[in-house]
Amino acid sequence: MKKNRKRQEIFQAALWLFGRFGFKKTSLEQVAAEAGMTKGNIYFYVRDKQDLYEQTVRFALSQWRDSMADSIIQDTDPLEKFVLLARRSAEYLSQHEDLRNILINDPTIFSVTPREDRFSDVNEEAKNILHTILREGVQEGRFHPMDMDLVAEFLFSVYILYLIKVYVKSEGLRSLRIFEEGLKIAVRGLCREVEKSSDGSPA
Amino acid sequence: MKKNRKRQEIFQAALWLFGRFGFKKTSLEQVAAEAGMTKGNIYFYVRDKQDLYEQTVRFALSQWRDSMADSIIQDTDPLEKFVLLARRSAEYLSQHEDLRNILINDPTIFSVTPREDRFSDVNEEAKNILHTILREGVQEGRFHPMDMDLVAEFLFSVYILYLIKVYVKSEGLRSLRIFEEGLKIAVRGLCREVEKSSDGSPA
DNA sequence: TAATTGAATACTTTAATAATATGTTCAATT
DNA sequence: AATTGAACATATTATTAAAGTATTCAATTA
Numbered sequence: 253m254k255k256n257r258k259r260q261e262i263f264q265a266a267l268w269l270f271g272r273f274g275f276k277k278t279s280l281e282q283v284a285a286e287a288g289m290t291k292g293n294i295y296f297y298v299r300d301k302q303d304l305y306e307q308t309v310r311f312a313l314s315q316w317r318d319s320m321a322d323s324i325i326q327d328t329d330p331l332e333k334f335v336l337l338a339r340r341s342a343e344y345l346s347q348h349e350d351l352r353n354i355l356i357n358d359p360t361i362f363s364v365t366p367r368e369d370r371f372s373d374v375n376e377e378a379k380n381i382l383h384t385i386l387r388e389g390v391q392e393g394r395f396h397p398m399d400m401d402l403v404a405e406f407l408f409s410v411y412i413l414y415l416i417k418v419y420v421k422s423e424g425l426r427s428l429r430i431f432e433e434g435l436k437i438a439v440r441g442l443c444r445e446v447e448k449s450s451d452g453s454p455a
Numbered sequence: 456m457k458k459n460r461k462r463q464e465i466f467q468a469a470l471w472l473f474g475r476f477g478f479k480k481t482s483l484e485q486v487a488a489e490a491g492m493t494k495g496n497i498y499f500y501v502r503d504k505q506d507l508y509e510q511t512v513r514f515a516l517s518q519w520r521d522s523m524a525d526s527i528i529q530d531t532d533p534l535e536k537f538v539l540l541a542r543r544s545a546e547y548l549s550q551h552e553d554l555r556n557i558l559i560n561d562p563t564i565f566s567v568t569p570r571e572d573r574f575s576d577v578n579e580e581a582k583n584i585l586h587t588i589l590r591e592g593v594q595e596g597r598f599h600p601m602d603m604d605l606v607a608e609f610l611f612s613v614y615i616l617y618l619i620k621v622y623v624k625s626e627g628l629r630s631l632r633i634f635e636e637g638l639k640i641a642v643r644g645l646c647r648e649v650e651k652s653s654d655g656s657p658a
Numbered sequence: 659t660a661a662t663t664g665a666a667t668a669c670t671t672t673a674a675t676a677a678t679a680t681g682t683t684c685a686a687t688t
Numbered sequence: 689a690a691t692t693g694a695a696c697a698t699a700t701t702a703t704t705a706a707a708g709t710a711t712t713c714a715a716t717t718a
Contacts, residue, residue: 279679280682289690292693293690398639398640402632402633410616429602430605430608430609432605433605437606437609437640439644440599441641458661479671493664495662495664498711499660499662503710503711
C-alpha cells in the first residue's frame with residue numbers, strides 16, 4: 253500500500269502551491285498537475301479542498317516539530333536545550349520558504365489568539381517539547397518551581413510571536429535582537445541562582 | 456477658541472460609533488448627529504474620514520497612556536512600578552468598552568507586527584514609561600544591566616499580546632493565569648538576586 | 659473671523675445578473 | 689486499490705444600474 257507515500261507527495265505539491273498562491277487562488281487542477289495526476293484522484297486521498305489544506309499545513313507543522321524534537325536529544329543540560337530549541341526553531345523557519353509563505357498567507361495558523369485552533373494537536377505536541385524541558389529543569393533543581401503547563405504556554409506564545417515577526421513579516425534584525433534580550437530575561441527568570449561562585453557579584 | 460473642546464467631543468462621539476460599528480459601517484452623518492452638528496462641519500475639524508478615525512484612536516490611546524503615567528507616580532520601588540503598570544493597564548482596558556471595541560474591530564492598531572505603525576508616536580510614549588522604570592531599576596542596582604530600548608520593546612509586545620488575549624478576544628481566565636506566570640518570570644529575570652536573606656534557600 | 663450649514667458633486671458600496679471558473683461526484687477503466 | 693474524465697454543483701468574477709456616502713464649497717450665522 254503506497255497510499256501514504258503518494259499522499260505525502262500531494263502534500264508536498266500542495267504546500268508549494270498554497271504557499272505561493274494562497275488557499276483561494278490555488279486550484280485542485282494545479283495541485284493535481286504538480287503531483288502528477290488528475291484532480292478527481294485527489295479525492296481518493298482527501299475529503300475536499302479544505303481538508304487538503306488542513307492536512308497540508310498539519311504535514312508542514314509536524315515536520316517542523318519533528319525536526320525540533322530531533323535537534324535536542326543529544327544535549328543534557330535543560331537550560332541549553334531551552335536555548336537550543338529557540339535557535340533551531342528559528343533556523344528551520346528561515347530555511348523553509350514554503351512554510352513561511354503558508355504562514356504569511358494564513359496568519360490564523362499561528363494566530364496570536366486562536367478562536368478555534370485548527371492545529372491544536374500539532375501545537376500541543378510542540379508545547380510538550382517545551383514542557384519536557386521545563387520538567388527536567390525543575391527536577392534537576394536548575395529551574396524554579398513553577399506551573400509548567402502555564403509557563404510552557406507562555407513561552408510558546410512569545411516564541412511564536414517573535415518567530416513570526418522575524419521570519420514571516422520581515423521585521424528582521426531589530427526584532428531578532430529584541431527576541432535575544434527576551435530570551436536572556438526568560439533564562440534568568442527560569443533558573444535558580446547559579447551555585448555559589450557568581451560571575452561577578454561584588455562581595 | 457473652543458475648537459479643541461469641540462474636537463474632543465467629536466472624538467468621543469466617534470469613539471463610541473467606530474467601536475460599535477467599525478470604520479466602514481460608521482457614517483459621518485452618524486458621527487455628526489452624535490456630536491450635534493451636520494456632517495459638513497466635521498471637515499472643519501478633520502481632513503477626512505480616515506483622519507477622523509486615526510485621530511479618534513490616537514485620542515483613546517493617549518488617554519490610556521496618560522492614565523498609566525498618572526497611576527505610577529506615587530510608588531518608588533521600580534519593581535513595584537513595573538507590576539503595578541501591568542495591573543493598572545489591564546484594569547483600564549477592562550473598564551473602557553469603547554477602546555476594547557475599537558481594538559476588536561481593528562486588530563492592526565496593536566498589530567503583533569505593525570507593517571507601518573500608524574500610532575507609533577503614542578506607542579512610543581507608552582514604551583517610554585516602561586523604559587523609565589527600567590532605567591530607574593538599573594540605576595538603583597535592583598535590575599540587571601540591560602539594553603533598555605530592546606527590553607522595553609520586548610516587554611511592551613508581550614504585554615500587548617496578553618492584554619488583547621484577555622480583554623479583547625475573550626480568552627479569559629486561562630490567559631490571565633498564563634500572563635501572571637510570565638510576569639513572575641519577567642520579574643525574576645529583570646531583578647538581581649535579592650540581598651543575602653533569601654526567602655527559603657536551603658543552607 | 660471662526661464656526662456652521664445644506665445643497666451640489668464625486669466617489670464607493672450594494673444588488674442583480676450573466677458568464678466563467680473551479681470544486682465535487684461517480685461510473686468506467688487500469 | 690488507484691486513477692481517469694466527463695457530468696454536475698457550487699463559487700467566483702464581470703458588468704451594470706441603483707443607492708448610499710464622502711467630500712467640497714458658496715452662503716449663512718454667531
